[in-house]
Amino acid sequence: MHDHTELIQDRIGHLKERLEREITEKICPLQVTAWQVPGEPVSFKEAAAANYQPFPPGTWWGAPWSTWWLHVTGTLPASHAGEEVDLSMDLGFVGDWAGNQSEAMVYTANGRPLKALNPRNHRIGLNHGALAARFTKEGEPLIGADGDVELWVEAAGNPDMTQHLGGPTELGDRRTAGHEPLWQFKGAELSVRRNEVWGLWLDIDVLDGLMRQLPAESTHRARLLRGLEQAADEVDHQGIVAGAGPARQILAGYLDSGANSSAQQMTAIGHAHIDSAWLWPLRETRRKVVRTFSNVVALAQEYPDFHFACTSAQHYAWLQESSQELFERVQEAIERGQWHPVGGMWVESDANLPSGESLVRQFTSGLRWMREHLGVRPDCLWLPDSFGYTGALPQIARLAGMRWFFTQKLSWNTANTLPHHTFWWEGIDGTRIWTHFPPVDCYDCVVSAQEVKKAEANFKEKGVAGRSILPFGYGDGGGGPTAEQVERARRFADLEDAPQVRLGSPDDYFDQAQEDHPQASVWRGEMYLEFHRGVYTSAHPLKNGNRRAEAGLAAAEWLAVMAARTGHPYPYQQLEQLWQRTLLLQFHDILPGSSIAWVNQEAIAEFTAIRAELNQLMDDAWQALLQASGGETVGVSLVNPSQADRREVLTASDRPVLVQVPAMAAKSLTDAVVDPEHPVHVQRGRDAIRMTNGLVDVCIDTRDGLVNSIVDLVSDRELLLSGQRANRLVLHPDYPDCFDAWELQQQYRHSGDPVDRVTDLRVTESLLRAQVRVERHAGQSSFVQTITLDADSRAVEFSVDVDWAERARVLKVDFPLDVAARSSRDEIQFGHIERPIEANTSWDDAHFESCGQQWMLLAEPRYAVALVNQSSYGHDVSPAGGDEHIPTMGVMARLTLLRSPQSPDPHPDQGCHHLVYSLLTDARVESAHVEAARLNQPLQVRSGTVELPSTARIEPVHGTAVIDAVKQAFDGSGDLVIRIHEAEGARSRVRLLLDRDGCVSEVDLLEDPIDEPTQQLPASTCSRVELTLRPFQILTLRVSQR
Missing domain, CATH: 3.20.110.10 (Glycoside hydrolase 38, N terminal domain)
Structure with a gap:
């Protein structure tokens, strides 16, 4: 038997194309008039009252992001009165993917929503099908008794942004997208779908598709090919409309095989x-x-x-x-x-x-x-x-x-x-x-x-x-x-x-x-x-806005709890709305920075608004506390919304002070100020500036403004690799081969330009704080780095003020550390994860950029340092370079500070940024959390004096736990809800200390009782609760203190 397989397959392919063209029988065109909305979308009522102009087929419409309303009218010819009639409309669709180009929503004459139109869904049954039957049953048939049709269409002139993911475009910003129409209207008509032709097209689509997926030697493939050929013969003999039914009968047995x-x-x-x-x-x-x-x-x-x-x-x-x-x-x-x-x-x-x-x-x-x-x-x-x-x-x-x-x-x-x-x-x-x-x-x-x-x-x-x-x-x-x-x-x-x-x-x-x-x-x-490793860093204002919103929400909820005890209403609705707005901005294409400019700009503005509203809620709560306590309206209080006891330097009344404030408490500034045990001293040399506080010694080379030594004086060890520089900014080329905003690809490591040239260097000092300020310029951007050492602190703080004007570059900051770490312990949600530093496997090698929360801890058996960040999620750690003559056991740790992708937003991150991070010496998980609280949940300086004891605090027996939330219960009962998690990754015993007695129960995240509690909690009221936690356990407790 001769083999005509390819010929028959081509024939079936052409038959599908012929069938698709004959699925619809056109009845008559419909008349369309249009009105372009002058701004943002409007209601049906407003649109229906507007002035409409003729909108014939061939009309170009739809400037980027514009909205048009179309008024569609016509009459079904009496000769087609008994047929199943559809509205068919083509707005100028290109391609076949729905949702990435012009779209429309169809409404009835009375403004009721009917159905949508897109490239793969552009027909609406007007007198048949369940939807039309629904409207007929409700007294609003879509075709009137006299055959009249009247519909309204809201059309969205959205640009097809998928065509611009490979390079910069201004279409994603309504201010720069232009006014040229993008779509050409093809027309609207009444039509009939030939169901047998449609069914045959689907039958062949499935069977032909399956046949092509089967092995060439398959018996079933050969029989499918023969059946499809017989169906094609039937159509060719009788014509498409007449032959569709008989052809389907031939194929029925193959579909029911x-x-x-x-x-x-x-x-x-x-x-x-x-x-x-x-x-x-x-x-x-x-x-x-x-x-x-x-x-x-x-x-x-x-x-x-x-x-x-x-x-x-x-x-x-x-x-x-x-x-x-x-x-x-x-x-x-x-x-x-x-x-x-x-x-x-x-x-x-x-x-x-x-x-x-x-x-x-x-x-x-x-x-x-x-x-x-x-x-x-x-x-x-x-x-x-x-x-x-x-x-x-x-x-x-x-x-x-x-x-x-x-x-x-x-x-x-x-x-x-x-x-x-x-x-x-x-x-x-x-x-x-x-x-x-x-x-x-x-x-x-x-x-x-x-x-x-x-x-x-x-x-x-x-x-x-x-x-x-x-x-x-x-x-x-x-x-x-x-x-x-x-x-x-x-x-x-x-x-x-x-x-x-x-x-x-x-x-x-x-x-x-x-x-x-x-x-x-x-x-x-x-x-x-x-994949998509660049989203840990792209659009830094979004990352910063998110971190600030999260901190503000935690602080506002706790302060609202304290104010509610005075009779001040707990702002349930406002807090829930603020949470919902923040949660929306955490969508997986908004917070990562992988959206168009319009989205990025709107999200940044929304984060700013959320922060302002949170500040107002906290101001209201503080005023309620101030009034209820009878505290002095003069003077200053320090409020600590974090779960960590704080001892740190801050600026109050334009001067640095060293203060000590318990967790989730407030103290007057007078009572909070303490004397330093380890004041700061600065030594100036010919080529170096040394800052020391008796705990940490930091040396900066004045020739390049880089840190060439960090010594932990308590442990008596140098933390930087010999001859290396820390806090070095490096500009790397950043040219991913796809998905610009999403991707950071490994080749960026092949080259980089250190930002080492100093244009100015200044020192400020006091017994409480010493700072070295270094100005630089590189590429198209300017940088101001500040290195800070505070009294009594084991952390060296670094900040960078950047006026960023780069294109296709990524900014990293290097820390070559003399720590023999084999893995990096990166904080993630409710715990941390260990990630290998060596790239021994393909899995390790592919994990060349990581995402963390507030800190990463690099440890050898008896010592660790932590890099703590304020809003920099992306980072990497690799073995430090060495050779066969000089063994090196250190690591190179880098934070990823900024990127400059050009698509889909061509101008993300351009402008000024303030980035903060710190190096914590002799670090532990507990101290890393305290330092993270210092950077991310700052002490609040508030007018008036109020003393608030710690609402809730953790006292370790052995192990570490962290309080994540203190709030009132969702149900409005006034019960206190406290969420904690075990932080070490070990079985831990801790005590939860409350500022007043309450009845404590274990609940799930929705604050409902759980079937199998993990804790043996006291049956009576108490203010001291013993807890035993498994590694990284999340525990939610409900406390009734009425």
């Missing part, structure tokens, strides 16, 4: 990943939510077996604000069991940069909102697109009631492949959560045969497990699942040589998968993404 006995089971779950902001601003995401959700609820009504999983309480809240009617349709879909709220978080947060308490509040704010407004409490953490996952997440998620975790982002790794798709993920404290990575390696598949077969082949557990998830639906910019995708999934239900695809819910998958494979493998520790 029966799956192999070993076929994998794939649960197809509809999904619409909507980035809360990214290549579009926040205001556009609100509209994307409306558009996407409107399409999904319509699809759910049309297909009763369809299921949809959707995250982010913020998105539901936006929907409720934008359209109560659509929100109620979503609620109906939830009640029918088709729509499944998942994730439980306020937004799909970044999972490295936010603090532990922020991740807790992602869950508490998200879950509480969903429980109140949707009537559900999700138990699946659904976080598919964040840039790596902290090792603290399993414990946080389980304490929030999550049973399962779904993601896929680590499929983007560039060097190493995670060895599992279905496994237990064990966090740093030993908590495990059942985890699934879909083997299709994406969250937005279209249910093509290529994707289905890829998932089947890729599934790493296929020898011991048979189930996986197939998430489908257009994503990133929304869009969601389509009818074509659902139809494909149905056709893969029972097909030979293909997985059995079943439309289902997350619970359908996870319940069965865990039951079928209970002894899954275990992955321990963090899940590091070998």
